[in-house]
Amino acid sequence: MKPIPHAVLALCLLASLPASAQTDARTFLGYRNDNGTLDIAASDGRYLIRPYDANIVETTFVPRGETFDPVSHAVVLAPGQAKATITDADDRIRLVTEGITVTVEKSPLRISYAYKGRPLVAEKGGYGHAGDLESIEFALEGDEALYGAGSRAVGMDRRGHRFRLYNKASYGFGDHAEQMGYGIPMALSSHKYALHFDNPQAGWLDFDSRKDGTLRYEVMGGRKTYQVIAGDDWAQVMDETTRLTGRQPLPPRWAFGNFASRFGYHTESEARAVVDKFIADGIPLDAIVFDLYWFGKTVKGTMGNLAWDRDSFLHAEAMMADFKKKGVNTVVITEPFVLTTSKRWQEAAQQGVLATDAAGKPFTFDFFFGNTGLVDVFKPQARDWFWHIYKDLKAGGVAGWWGDLGEPEMHPSAAHHATGTADQVHNIYGHEWARLIADGYARDYPQERPFILMRSGYSGSQRFGMIPWSGDVHRGWDGLQSQMEIALQMGMQGQAYMHSDLGGFAGPVLDDELYVRWLQYGVFQPIFRPHAQEEVPAEAVFRTPAVKALARTAIRLRYAMLPYNYTAAFDDSVTGMPMMRPVLFDDPDAEMMSTKDVASTYLWGPDFLVAPVTAPGAARKEVVFPRKGSVWFDFYTDAPHRGGIVEVVATRPDRIPTFVRAGAFVPLAQPVQSTRDYSTAKLDLHYWHDAGVARAEGHLYDDDGHTAHAYESGKYELVRFASRFADGRLALTITPEAGAAATPTARTFGLKVHNVGTRPRAVRAGGKAVVFRWDAARRLLDVPLPAVRSAPLEVDVTL
Structure with a gap:
C-alpha cells in the first residue's frame, strides 16, 4: 500500500469503531512520513512514532476525537537525534534506526519493537478503554523479569503485581509495601529494555498480575505516549534512560557526609549540644537536620509558619553561623501545607497561592496536623511566594532543604490547581516543588549546588537534584530488609540517591544490633543520614559506648571512602549509572539466572560488592558473586572468592561482608571531622x-x-x-x-x-x-x- 495524502488521512480518522473498543477488528487505514515521524491512521485513532536517538523511540496513540498533547513533564531529550528510514513492504511498515526497529504490521494491526535484530516487546491488542481507565497492553516473554514502577517493596522481580500509580506514603512499612511516595510509570525488563509511560496522571501499571503474559498501562486520562529504550547492556540502558529524562547533578560534597537528625530538635541549646557532642566524641559530622519544631513548639497547629520560632531559636542565624564554622551545614524541613492556624495563613490566602475549590476560594481540609490549605506549586505566583521564603531562610544561613509530605500526603480530589485537578497533577506535585527550588538556585545562586531532600517525585525529578528517601520505615529488621531493593530499583529508574532513615524511623525500638547493622549498610548507600522518632536516639553519640564505637568505625569508613564515593556520584551525573547497582548489571551472559531477583547482595559503584546483614544474630550471610571467571577479594582480609557462584560467608559484628573486584583501583582518604577539611x-x-x-x-x-x-x-x-x-x-x-x-x-x-x-x-x-x-x-x-x-x-x- 502506498502512503496516503494527509487530507485523506484526516478523513480516514473519522472512520469509526467505538472509542472504547479494544478488539482485533481495529484496522490499518494508511500512513505518512511527517518529517521523520511515522503517522499511522487506524480505525480507532492514529499512531505517531518518532525516534529520539538510535536507542529510544517514542510512540503516541491519539484516540479518535482527541488531539495530540505535546507536553511532557519527564522528557528533556530533544527528538530527531538519530537518522531513521521508513520503508513499506510485505504488508509491513518499518521505522529503522541504527538500534531500534519499529515494525507496524497492517493486518492485523500490530506494532512491535526490536533492537539490533533482537525482539524486545510488542503491543498486544493496542489501545483500549474500559470504565474510567484507558489502557495499552504489551506482550511479555515467559522468562522476563520486570523492574520499575517507582519505590515499592515487593521483591526485586516485580512481575505478577499490579501497582497503583498514585504517590502515597506508607507509614511504618516493613519488608513489604505495594504503594509508596514515589511512583514512576516505567517498566524495565531483564531483556535489557525499558518502557517509559510519559503521563503523570493517576492510574495503574500491571506487571502481568493475571499471569497471561501481559504488561498493561492503565491511566485515567491524558497522553497515551510511551518511549521504548534499549541497549547492548545495562550501562547503556541507564545512559539512555537518563539522557531521556535528565541526569542527576552532583549535590554539594557535604551531602556525602554524616547527618545528625531526629524528630526533632526542640531548642537552640539542644541542637548546639548535639553538634558539640559529635565533635567531642570524634565522630565526623557534616549536617544537622531540623524537623518541624524549628517553626513551632507543637506537632499540630503550627505547620505553615515557615519561620524560626524565636522563643526556642532566638539566635537561629548565629547558631547556623557557628555550625558552619565547625563544618556543619543546617537543613530545615518544609511542607507544602499552610494550616489555617499558622502565622502565614492570611498571607497565603490573600495572595492566592493555595489550591482552590470549585468557586475559586482556598480549598481547606482536615488532616493529622490540623485544618489546612495546600500551596499550588503549579501557579507562578505561588512558586514565587514559596521561593522567596526559601531565599530569606537561605540568607539567614540555611544550607539545605527537606521537603516532606510532598505526595502530597493528603490531596483531596476536589482541590483544583492552576493546571488541572488534584488527581490529574497529584503525581507531579513533588516534582514541581523540587523544580521551583532548583529553578530558584539556577536563577539567583547559579554557582551553588542545592541540597533538596524530598519524599515524593516523578520520572525525571533527578535532574532537579532531588534526593529521595524511602519514607517513615519501621524501626525493625523487616524495615531494614526492604531498603536494598527500594534503592536498587529507584537507581535503575534514574533516581540514584534513594536512601533510608538509617536505624529505622517509626517505633520506639531500642535494638543495638539492628542500629549498627543499618549504619554499616549506610556506608554503602548514597546518603548517610540516621533519623528516627526521638524516643530512641538516632544519633550515634547518644548510644552505649560499645554501639558508639561500632558506629564511629562505620562513619569513619564512610569518610575514608569519600574519594571513591564522590567519583561514583560524578559517574552517575555523566552516565546515569547509579551508585547502588543490582548484581544483574554485572552478569552480562546470564550465567546466574538467580541474579534477576537478588537485592541482598549489590554493587556499590563499579568495584565493590556488598552484602548487608539484615537478620538478628546472623552468623552467616549468603553472598552472590557475579560474573563467572572473575575474582572478588574480601575488602578487609583480601581473601579471594570466585565469581559466578553463591557462597555463604561468616559475619562479624564490626562490619558487613564487603568485597572488591580484582583489577579495582580504590582511592581512600584519611577520615576528617567534616568534609570542610577534606x-x-x-x-x-x-x-x-x-x-x-x-x-x-x-x-x-x-x-x-x-x-x-x-x-x-x-x-x-x-x-x-x-x-x-x-x-x-x-x-x-x-x-x-x-x-x-x-x-x-x-x-x-x-x-x-x-x-x-x-x-x-x-x-x-x-x-x-x-x-x-x-x-x-x-x-x-x-x-x-x-x-x-x-x-x-x-x-x-x-x-
Whole structure:
C-alpha cells in the first residue's frame, strides 16, 4: 500500500469503531512520513512514532476525537537525534534506526519493537478503554523479569503485581509495601529494555498480575505516549534512560557526609549540644537536620509558619553561623501545607497561592496536623511566594532543604490547581516543588549546588537534584530488609540517591544490633543520614559506648571512602549509572539466572560488592558473586572468592561482608571531622592485583565540592588509573587531567597493591627505583609515590 495524502488521512480518522473498543477488528487505514515521524491512521485513532536517538523511540496513540498533547513533564531529550528510514513492504511498515526497529504490521494491526535484530516487546491488542481507565497492553516473554514502577517493596522481580500509580506514603512499612511516595510509570525488563509511560496522571501499571503474559498501562486520562529504550547492556540502558529524562547533578560534597537528625530538635541549646557532642566524641559530622519544631513548639497547629520560632531559636542565624564554622551545614524541613492556624495563613490566602475549590476560594481540609490549605506549586505566583521564603531562610544561613509530605500526603480530589485537578497533577506535585527550588538556585545562586531532600517525585525529578528517601520505615529488621531493593530499583529508574532513615524511623525500638547493622549498610548507600522518632536516639553519640564505637568505625569508613564515593556520584551525573547497582548489571551472559531477583547482595559503584546483614544474630550471610571467571577479594582480609557462584560467608559484628573486584583501583582518604577539611592532595591508592586481570582501569574525580556544573565549566580534575600485567610485570599508570578552568593539584599517593604473593624483585616509579615495603602475611605491597601534578607517572613492579 502506498502512503496516503494527509487530507485523506484526516478523513480516514473519522472512520469509526467505538472509542472504547479494544478488539482485533481495529484496522490499518494508511500512513505518512511527517518529517521523520511515522503517522499511522487506524480505525480507532492514529499512531505517531518518532525516534529520539538510535536507542529510544517514542510512540503516541491519539484516540479518535482527541488531539495530540505535546507536553511532557519527564522528557528533556530533544527528538530527531538519530537518522531513521521508513520503508513499506510485505504488508509491513518499518521505522529503522541504527538500534531500534519499529515494525507496524497492517493486518492485523500490530506494532512491535526490536533492537539490533533482537525482539524486545510488542503491543498486544493496542489501545483500549474500559470504565474510567484507558489502557495499552504489551506482550511479555515467559522468562522476563520486570523492574520499575517507582519505590515499592515487593521483591526485586516485580512481575505478577499490579501497582497503583498514585504517590502515597506508607507509614511504618516493613519488608513489604505495594504503594509508596514515589511512583514512576516505567517498566524495565531483564531483556535489557525499558518502557517509559510519559503521563503523570493517576492510574495503574500491571506487571502481568493475571499471569497471561501481559504488561498493561492503565491511566485515567491524558497522553497515551510511551518511549521504548534499549541497549547492548545495562550501562547503556541507564545512559539512555537518563539522557531521556535528565541526569542527576552532583549535590554539594557535604551531602556525602554524616547527618545528625531526629524528630526533632526542640531548642537552640539542644541542637548546639548535639553538634558539640559529635565533635567531642570524634565522630565526623557534616549536617544537622531540623524537623518541624524549628517553626513551632507543637506537632499540630503550627505547620505553615515557615519561620524560626524565636522563643526556642532566638539566635537561629548565629547558631547556623557557628555550625558552619565547625563544618556543619543546617537543613530545615518544609511542607507544602499552610494550616489555617499558622502565622502565614492570611498571607497565603490573600495572595492566592493555595489550591482552590470549585468557586475559586482556598480549598481547606482536615488532616493529622490540623485544618489546612495546600500551596499550588503549579501557579507562578505561588512558586514565587514559596521561593522567596526559601531565599530569606537561605540568607539567614540555611544550607539545605527537606521537603516532606510532598505526595502530597493528603490531596483531596476536589482541590483544583492552576493546571488541572488534584488527581490529574497529584503525581507531579513533588516534582514541581523540587523544580521551583532548583529553578530558584539556577536563577539567583547559579554557582551553588542545592541540597533538596524530598519524599515524593516523578520520572525525571533527578535532574532537579532531588534526593529521595524511602519514607517513615519501621524501626525493625523487616524495615531494614526492604531498603536494598527500594534503592536498587529507584537507581535503575534514574533516581540514584534513594536512601533510608538509617536505624529505622517509626517505633520506639531500642535494638543495638539492628542500629549498627543499618549504619554499616549506610556506608554503602548514597546518603548517610540516621533519623528516627526521638524516643530512641538516632544519633550515634547518644548510644552505649560499645554501639558508639561500632558506629564511629562505620562513619569513619564512610569518610575514608569519600574519594571513591564522590567519583561514583560524578559517574552517575555523566552516565546515569547509579551508585547502588543490582548484581544483574554485572552478569552480562546470564550465567546466574538467580541474579534477576537478588537485592541482598549489590554493587556499590563499579568495584565493590556488598552484602548487608539484615537478620538478628546472623552468623552467616549468603553472598552472590557475579560474573563467572572473575575474582572478588574480601575488602578487609583480601581473601579471594570466585565469581559466578553463591557462597555463604561468616559475619562479624564490626562490619558487613564487603568485597572488591580484582583489577579495582580504590582511592581512600584519611577520615576528617567534616568534609570542610577534606582534600585529595594526599590519598592511599589501593589496587587489587590478580594474574587473571591483564588490563584494568579506574579514575578519581575531584572539584571544589560546591560549584554548580563544575565539570561542564572545566573546574575539575580527573586522575586516570590503568594497569597492565604480562610476563611477571605489573605496570600501573597514573595520569592526571585538569579542566580548562582548574589549577592542577600536586597529589601524592600511597600505593597499596593487594594480593602480591612474593616479594617483588624491583619497583620503579617514573623510571627510578623506589623504596617499598612488602608484607608477606598480608600479601600487601606498599609504595610511597612521588607527587603527581600534570605529567603521567608509571609504576613498574617486577614480580
